[in-house]
Amino acid sequence: MHIRRTVTATAALSAALLSAALLGAAPATAAATGAIHPGADDSGCLWWNDGGELDVRLVNIPEPVVAGQWATFTYRVINTYDEPVDSLLTLADITAYDTADGSDVPLTAQWRADGAWTPLDATGWYDWFGTTDPLEPGESATARVRIKVTADAPDGTLGTAAIGAARTTGGQCERTITDLEFAVATAS
Incomplete structure (x- = not known):
């Protein structure tokens, strides 16, 4: 799933700064941190x-992400339900595009799993990549993520991320998807 926005470069960069600032702030309700493990079924x-x-x-x-350099950050999901969950499925689809013509800009996305950096590759309609530990209400699970936009990314490149998680209960899966954009600065 690739997120594509049709906006001017100036408006998109302004929106990206606001989106990243809002989504990057740590919530006050996050309690103990659990892990995310490979394998989302x-x-x-x-x-x-x-x-x-x-x-x-x-x-x-990072704001901005610098083309040609690794940018490392954290994926976090918080159990906001009133009851414990046995596990949550985790999702991340991170891409970049040229705002001038809408063409894809090469980007490598990885997450830290079992002590090694593992690709966040497209695995179907959604990029489900892992499963959390059991979480009590208010507890969170995290994973380290890193991305690298190609060094020759053109001016006006924007990154996009669709991140999410799903709770599964007896065949019913309830998902939360959050979309954001982030600015990409050209390599110096």
């Missing part, structure tokens, strides 16, 4: 509901 999802209440964000994403 949504095969038990017979029905999907997009009314999820989870808090999903990228924390400390």
Whole structure:
């Protein structure tokens, strides 16, 4: 799933700064941190509901991301339900595009799993990449993520991220998706 916005470069950069600032702030309600492990299996999802209440964000994403350099930040999901969850499925689809013509700009996205950087590759309609530990209400799970936009990215490149999580209960899967844009500065 690639997120594409049709906006002018100036408006897009302003929106990106605001989106990143809002999503990068750490919420006051996050309690103990659990882990996210490889393997997200949504095969038990017979029905999907997009009314999820989870808090999903990228924390400390650099503003701007500099083309040709690794940018490392944190993916965080908080259990905002009133009851514990056995696990949550986690999602991340991070891309970049040229605002002048809408063409894709090469970007490498990875997450830290089992002590190694692992690609966040497209695995279907959504890029489900992991599963959280059990979480009590207010607890969070995190994963380290890093991205690198190609060094020859043109001026006006924007990054986009669709991040999310899903709770599965007896065939019903309730997902929360958050979209954001971030500015990409050309390499010096």
